[in-house]
Amino acid sequence: MNCYECTTGPGPVRTAVAVCRECGVGLCGDHLRVEAHELHRPAGLGKTTTELPARRVVCPVCASAEATVPGPV
Numbered sequence: 629m630n631c632y633e634c635t636t637g638p639g640p641v642r643t644a645v646a647v648c649r650e651c652g653v654g655l656c657g658d659h660l661r662v663e664a665h666e667l668h669r670p671a672g673l674g675k676t677t678t679e680l681p682a683r684r685v686v687c688p689v690c691a692s693a694e695a696t697v698p699g700p701v
Contacts (some may be wrong), residue, residue, distance in 0.1 A: 631656035648687040650694075659669065661691045 632653035644654030664681035
């Protein structure tokens, strides 16, 4: 599978090494964004997040779209 971002722009087309978690496009190492993702689990009154964050891969379009969503007030 080829990187979707490479196929839509000028320059060489590279092989995809990951898939966007949100939209599913293939991504090469130059176009993927790796983010920390905090995992939550039900735990009653105790701690509800894991000690270590998980890894989350998204494309530049989904990363930009998520950055424009306003957070809680």
